[in-house]
Amino acid sequence: MLANKERRELFSFLSTSIQDVVKEKKPKETILRPPYFSDINAFDIECQNCEGLCATSCQEQIIIIGDDKTPRLDFSKSGCTYCDDCAVACTPDVLKVANKKLIEEKVAISQTQCMSWEGVMCFSCKDPCLEDAIDFKAMFTPTIDQEKCTSCGFCISRCPSYAIEVKGI
Numbered sequence: 001m002l003a004n005k006e007r008r009e010l011f012s013f014l015s016t017s018i019q020d021v022v023k024e025k026k027p028k029e030t031i032l033r034p035p036y037f038s039d040i041n042a043f044d045i046e047c048q049n050c051e052g053l054c055a056t057s058c059q060e061q062i063i064i065i066g067d068d069k070t071p072r073l074d075f076s077k078s079g080c081t082y083c084d085d086c087a088v089a090c091t092p093d094v095l096k097v098a099n100k101k102l103i104e105e106k107v108a109i110s111q112t113q114c115m116s117w118e119g120v121m122c123f124s125c126k127d128p129c130l131e132d133a134i135d136f137k138a139m140f141t142p143t144i145d146q147e148k149c150t151s152c153g154f155c156i157s158r159c160p161s162y163a164i165e166v167k168g169i
């Protein structure tokens with residue numbers, strides 16, 4: 001029989017090992033940056049002394065400033081119109097209109113979470129997509145045409161089953 005002290009040490013060891021496994025399996029957070037940067041490292045330098053000018057200028061309110069004081073896009077309520085306002089507001093020039101590009105990360109529909117893939121009629125993601133990038137085959141099984149998709153994110157918050165995901169590159 002193990003003494004109480006040894007049992008406590010054993011449980012503590014097992015618990016730490018399980019936490020390590022869970023940490024390893026946790027998907028890495030995808031940080032989406034506003035689509036106007038050229039040097040990814042500039043966020044960690046210039047943004048440290050900025051009041052978050054890009055975030056306050058974004059009319060869609062999709063830029064949030066993280067604990068590390070750098071900006072990231074949050075598509076949980078809206079999407080990016082590529083309006084340039086954040087780049088114009090960024091006086092330290094981390095974001096510049098001249099560097100405008102599409103958001104690089106890809107947007108995709110999870111077939112296991114999407115109701116339409118389960119045979120339920122749903123077109124919630126189709127209307128907000130101005131690029132007409134979501135293909136429905138015979139009114140079901142939507143997929144995103146990556147040639148048309150601009151990764152604007154407007155479809156994401158409209159999906160009632162949280163089936164639309166942003167995938168890191």
Ligand code: SF4
Nearest residue numbers: 058080081083084086
């Ligand atoms: S381009 Fe416009 S909508 Fe997109 S993040 Fe910048 S300010 Fe917001």
Ligand code: SF4
Nearest residue numbers: 047050052053054090
């Ligand atoms: S405005 Fe520019 S410097 Fe300021 S937080 Fe945004 S990206 Fe960083």
Ligand code: SF4
Nearest residue numbers: 129149150152153155
């Ligand atoms: S992220 Fe792509 S599929 Fe979704 S609304 Fe924007 S363009 Fe359409």
